[in-house]
Amino acid sequence: MIDSPMRTFYLTTTLPYVNSDPHIGFALELVQADALVRFRRSLGEEVFFTTGTDEHGQKIYEAAQKAGKGTQEYVDYYANEFQKLKGTLGLSDDLHFIRTTSPHHKLAAEEMWKRCMAKGDIYKKPFEGLYCVGCEKFLTKKEIINDLCHIHKTAPQLLKEENYFFKFSRYQEKLLEYLNQSNVIVPEWRRIEAINFVKEGLEDFSISREKSRLTWGVSVPEDDTQVMYVWFDALTSYISTLGWPNDESGNFKKFWEEGYTLQMAGKDQVRFQSLMWQAMLMSADIKNTDQVFYHGFINSGGQKMSKSIGNVISPYELVQKYGTEATRYLLLRHVHSTEDTDVTWEKLDEWYTAGLTNGIGNLVARVMKLCADNLSAPIAEPEAPQGKEEIKKALEEFSFNQALELVFSLIAIADERITRDEPFKVVKSDPTQGRVMLAGLAAEVWNIGYLLGPFMPETSKKILDAIKENKKPENLFPRLV
């Protein structure tokens, strides 16, 4: 992030593809985004925070068929499932949600198409691919093993159809210029990866499919026989959510054109977010994204999560076991922000107990009990929090865990001080001196509560309220049974 006090701030996640239940990796992305948004707001910035669902494409169509549902009915169900995450994960109230099947978005996708077409960047040519009749789709290289479809073990047939292509190759130089800016991709080594990829040479991409094979998508303007290939329409959602192109609300101008734009994505998204989408923006003469942050993946028990292995940990399970606030804590403090992280229930339990039950929950309880018993009135609210600059610095580097380390180091300091100064004794032998000590501790706890705000908003509120009322709160984080 760049220090830009006068600018507005735009933040979007990627739009998850709704062919299965919400994944913990997406929950991570949302929670990271939400922490950034809340922090930026606390600096007084105006923020537009958005997510949504990517609902077109072959796989969705297939998944709906398999579930025995109509496609629209199917995506409606899943859009709702994903929208529930807002409550489940305690996300900001004004989080926007864009569905790629919404009429406005379709209009935007069409406009994007028209602009690229007008620029001369879309053209028609035969697409050749290996088609599997069993899968009813073109296979990717990875799906072909020993010249056979990896699922059906049959030889795919070479098929040609006329498709529209996007002149990706034309943007090679401009993309290199874009990628040359040091902050456009975090972490830095992914930027190098992207640069190398571009230098190897870009090939034009097909961005449509014949309707005979795929109907679930946005129709190509002025060509009834083709639909847009999913990603072309999905990427446009980042600006359709702002009201582009007509921009009746003025949000597009305010947040995209004049604001600082940040996208969050998984590490496998570099090509899509930082290359293809940026080339589309260039083609349409729209400002590029200022920065894209790529997080790592969450594995479980040393392997990728998969239903067949049975090691899937879902966001809902996490929240059910630990609660919303603790889930946010676990994802932000203990998941490495850019590398892959391995997670097991055992580790989660340890992290929960050590940091929350024994750490913050216990500290708040012991300090507030002493204060409630010995102070006649709540302490005056401290003027300004300590440590906010350090948090800001960590968050500018997307070091969510480091930011939380900072807060938690304050908890350790307070615990040490209590042991050393023994206010629980002093308050009996020298009440005046004891009260001074307790007021100091309460101020430290206030500071911790304040700094926790972007990461654990409810906990933060409970702590600040406890101090305001000079009252010991209910157990913040009950011991796991």
Add this chain to the structure above:
RNA sequence: AGCGGGGUGGAGGAGUGGUACCUCAGGAGGCUCAUAACCUCCAGACCCAGGUUCGAAUCCUGGCCCCGCAACCA
């Protein structure tokens, strides 16, 4: 030599030339305000082999191993 990242105590992380740090788990004490929580101390590590240097986890060379990417799945 396809491109890139990485291998630090039992586990997870920090540490880009100068006594190897943090958290959890283990052991021993202490305290009693607190959710049997908290504090102190102890034990334990830099993948291997060379090299540069007064000095290397950190730089160089070689080796072994892991992980991304290598384009139409998003």
